[in-house]
Amino acid sequence: MTSPVKPISIGPFTAPNNIWLAPMAGVTDGPFRALCLRGGAGVVCAEMVSAHALHYANPRSLRMLRIDEREKPVSMQIFGSDEQTICEAARAAEARGADIIDINAGCPVKKINKAGAGCVLMKDPAHLGRLVEAAVKAVKVPVTLKSRIALKRGVLLGPEIARVAQEAGAAAVIMHARAAEDVHSGEPNLDALAQVCQAVKIPVIGNGGIHDGKTAQAFFDAGCAGIMIGRAAVGNPFIFTDIQQELAGRQPAPLDKRRRVEIYLALIEENIARYGEKIGLGRSKKTAGYWLRDFPNAAEVRGRFVRMETLVDIRALFKSLVF
Numbered sequence: 001m002t003s004p005v006k007p008i009s010i011g012p013f014t015a016p017n018n019i020w021l022a023p024m025a026g027v028t029d030g031p032f033r034a035l036c037l038r039g040g041a042g043v044v045c046a047e048m049v050s051a052h053a054l055h056y057a058n059p060r061s062l063r064m065l066r067i068d069e070r071e072k073p074v075s076m077q078i079f080g081s082d083e084q085t086i087c088e089a090a091r092a093a094e095a096r097g098a099d100i101i102d103i104n105a106g107c108p109v110k111k112i113n114k115a116g117a118g119c120v121l122m123k124d125p126a127h128l129g130r131l132v133e134a135a136v137k138a139v140k141v142p143v144t145l146k147s148r149i150a151l152k153r154g155v156l157l158g159p160e161i162a163r164v165a166q167e168a169g170a171a172a173v174i175m176h177a178r179a180a181e182d183v184h185s186g187e188p189n190l191d192a193l194a195q196v197c198q199a200v201k202i203p204v205i206g207n208g209g210i211h212d213g214k215t216a217q218a219f220f221d222a223g224c225a226g227i228m229i230g231r232a233a234v235g236n237p238f239i240f241t242d243i244q245q246e247l248a249g250r251q252p253a254p255l256d257k258r259r260r261v262e263i264y265l266a267l268i269e270e271n272i273a274r275y276g277e278k279i280g281l282g283r284s285k286k287t288a289g290y291w292l293r294d295f296p297n298a299a300e301v302r303g304r305f306v307r308m309e310t311l312v313d314i315r316a317l318f319k320s321l322v323f
């Protein structure tokens with residue numbers, strides 16, 4: 001069987017491969033994106049940025065648009081509810097070097113939904129189509145839409161959303177194969193995803209629960225042109241290469257605990273270099289559960305780690321874990 005891993009064209013942009021890093025707020029910042037590219041991701045997606053906050057030149061949101069060359073190709077995701085701010089945000093992300101602009105129409109977080117953005121956009125496909133069309137007209141880089149197969153389990157919306165996005169000029173659709181009410185848990189619904197793939201000609205990039213070659217293959221079998229990996233990349237940024245190997249019939253070497261701790265320490269150091277000790281450490285600690293696991297006393301180690309405030313202490317703790 002030939003491997004489904006190959007370059008993928010998203011409008012005028014061609015990515016080196018079709019296994020991408022999913023956008024994750026609080027996780028997929030610059031240092032983590034660079035790490036995943038080294039781990040074989042075809043494209044890395046940034047944390048969602050508020051179009052409204054960019055409109056008001058919020059310094060934190062503006063900082064989130066920072067891209068450096070080690071983090072490309074990158075897709076910048078924006079969220080919002082009106083055409084004007086979506087256009088402004090798309091232009092701002094393009095000006096900073098985004099290869100792709102992605103619009104979020106899948107986030108189930110209440111605060112985002114209350115502002116009319118994220119998955120609630122699925123309730124009004126015509127409005128969603130206008131947002132996509134406005135962004136497409138505002139920038140030269142391709143625009144994609146990330147959405148979900150449904151708001152509620154059993155009430156399929158994905159095919160219609162994908163068709164609307166295609167008609168509005170989106171270059172691809174990213175489809176999380178879970179209903180919004182399921183947030184990030186439960187099995188992905190691959191039958192529903194297959195219906196999305198059949199509904200449109202533009203590439204569909206499938207997402208939800210992919211963690212190895214077998215789960216990845218199931219998404220390609222459903223008709224996806226590409227796949228996107230979220231949580232399984234946290235704690236193993238080499239999952240992109242591992243899956244490529246598995247799909248080519250080879251068995252990747254598992255990432256051992258010692259190497260995982262070394263990679264985590266390097267990431268913490270990058271975060272501190274980029275954001276300063278306080279913010280860099282704060283960001284790093286959020287994902288401790290993914291990195292510091294499989295040790296006999298992992299919970300206790302994580303407890304000690306999250307109370308630490310200096311890199312010197314953290315280096316000593318990590319050294320005691322791996323030597």
Ligand SMILES: Cc1cc2nc3c(=O)[nH]c(=O)nc-3n(C[C@H](O)[C@H](O)[C@H](O)COP(=O)(O)O)c2cc1C
Nearest residue numbers: 022023024025047048146176208209210229230231
């Ligand atoms: C911590 C976290 C943050 C997330 N933030 C975003 C986001 O900013 N934008 C988005 O479209 N999806 C976001 N997601 C959803 C992921 O992109 C992805 O769709 C979801 O995790 C399912 O993929 P997975 O099962 O491979 O993790 C987030 C998920 C997690 C766990």
